[in-house]
Amino acid sequence: MIVMREVNLRSVDLNLLVVLQQLLETRHVTRASERLNMSQPAVSRALQRLRDTFDDPLLVRTAQGYDLSARGADILPRLQKLISGMEQLIAEPQFNPAEAEDVVRVYGLDLEVACFVSPLMKVLRSQAPKMRLEVRTEPRNHFELLEKGEVQFSLTGMEPQAGEGQYRRLLIAQSGVVCMMAADHPLASEELTLDNYLSASHGLVSMTGQGPGHVDERLAQLGRKRHLALRLSNFMTAADFCETSDLLFYLPQIVAQRIALGRNIILKPVPDELRSAPINFYLYWHERHHRDPMCRWIRQRILQVI
Missing domain, CATH: 3.40.190.10 (Periplasmic binding protein-like II)
Incomplete structure (x- = not known):
């Protein structure tokens, strides 16, 4: 049975994992340094630190050049998956309306919804057919629903009495x-x-x-x-x-x-x-949804249809 030693990640320079991936894939210090746009001495020093961290040579010399150690061969596929996952984690998520199955939840009084939200349904049916629009019109506090996360958007001519910094808004209409x-x-x-x-x-x-x-x-x-x-x-x-x-x-x-x-x-x-x-009608949303790709797309579509 193999027992894994405990590792304190705070003591590990995670930037070295990017260098390690290139070293294991190229099996060559010079080619790795070229891919990384680093100097060869810097990559050589990084390799030594990696060997100390893993307590393993990782690359071993052979008659044909360098090859992976048994530990290096075991690490490579897992490291590639890990780096790919980290890139996806950090990268800005993309929103594809044609395939999205999100639920858009909107609150407003009946006529506010009829005037400003009903045209959105046509857009959803043509551009995002798998998405669902849920509209609530019962008498409630617009901003309480946003605060609790029960809806993503609220239509109103009112302004919040508290927590103003939590909300973003878009002017969508003015009326006498x-x-x-x-x-x-x-x-x-x-x-x-x-x-x-x-x-x-x-x-x-x-x-x-x-x-x-x-x-x-x-x-x-x-x-x-x-x-x-x-x-x-x-x-x-x-x-x-x-x-x-x-x-x-x-x-x-x-x-x-x-x-x-x-x-x-x-x-x-x-x-x-x-x-x-003039009475201003606003589309409000909570700060938690400000950078959400789906919510940004919806805001853009509402601006188009009204």
């Missing part, structure tokens, strides 16, 4: 705000002023189901308040309630235009006092 109402609403033919806007009842789409909306915070600054008759957790149903009631909805224009299609609904400019800077 509009007021959405039924086409037969009493205010449909009027210019919206702050007073007649506040005389109506309102619906609010809230992802978390908690807290006031952006427009309510703005009204509070003005010392005003609106009557909130309905709170929803997704955009898709807003059109149903809007079309069949007297409720007004203050929405991003890009979202309102999407849900108003084919409906008895109109969009009107909001009162001057409630106009805001």
Whole structure:
């Protein structure tokens, strides 16, 4: 039975393994030095250190030149496999969409997903047919899902309240705000002023189901308040309630235009006092996925399709 002696790797110069591979493959100090772009004396010194490390000559002189010792012959195939594995470990991984079977997990509210993610499916089907897209739209904290690694991407116009340095983001769209109402609403033919806007009842789409909306915070600054008759957790149903009631909805224009299609609904400019800077929609991802080849490819495709 052969017993292996214990080795302290910290005492071994692992750079010598590259030299050893060339020495064992060429069985010649000069040719090894040429392959390594090193001087012959430097390779000779490295060979001596390797002999000390392995406690074996590794290369032995014969009538035809140098040959491998029994230990050298045993080491060579394992060393070649080891060096190849180390090169693959260090090399940047390559992503081949045509063969990839990855799962892309995205979170966003229903209309954000419809506007910005649904076009991605066509790209995946044509360029990465073995990949799968999983979309989550239930009311959740966008950034909590990223932090826990439950999704790779999150679509939102919101910004993280904590841990901002953990996230990367890409601006994918900007949108103004509009007021959405039924086409037969009493205010449909009027210019919206702050007073007649506040005389109506309102619906609010809230992802978390908690807290006031952006427009309510703005009204509070003005010392005003609106009557909130309905709170929803997704955009898709807003059109149903809007079309069949007297409720007004203050929405991003890009979202309102999407849900108003084919409906008895109109969009009107909001009162001057409630106009805001454009709403930015971002694609967020966690730092852990920033250099992942698949995630980089997905980000590039999203930019293309939107």
